[in-house]
Amino acid sequence: MQHRYPTPQEIGIAIPGHLIEQRFCSGFLHALKGGQIRKARELRLSFREGYRAGKLYLRELRRQKGILSFPAQGRVKFKNVA
Numbered sequence: 001m002q003h004r005y006p007t008p009q010e011i012g013i014a015i016p017g018h019l020i021e022q023r024f025c026s027g028f029l030h031a032l033k034g035g036q037i038r039k040a041r042e043l044r045l046s047f048r049e050g051y052r053a054g055k056l057y058l059r060e061l062r063r064q065k066g067i068l069s070f071p072a073q074g075r076v077k078f079k080n081v082a
Contacts, residue, residue: 005032013053024050046052 008028015024022027023046030042031054037043042051062069 008050008053011057013057016049017055023047023055027051028044028054028057032058055058 001061007025013028015021023044027042027047027050029050030047031051037048037051060067
């Protein structure tokens with residue numbers, strides 16, 4: 001099954017004039033798909049701003065649906081010193 005993700009324009013996010021629209025949309029889509037920033041091309045300003053907008057949109061969408069976000073889980077190792 002193929003998913004359809006909204007574009008920033010469809011949900012009312014205005015792309016600032018100083019950013020490259022194609023990169024902004026790529027960053028936005030990358031965030032909606034759950035990706036992480038790992039490559040050098042993803043560090044460019046337009047991509048980062050689109051990624052940030054996507055993450056903020058997801059946070060608001062989850063809040064509207066009542067989905068709580070829990071703190072990150074970690075592991076703790078204890079050393080027995082005796």
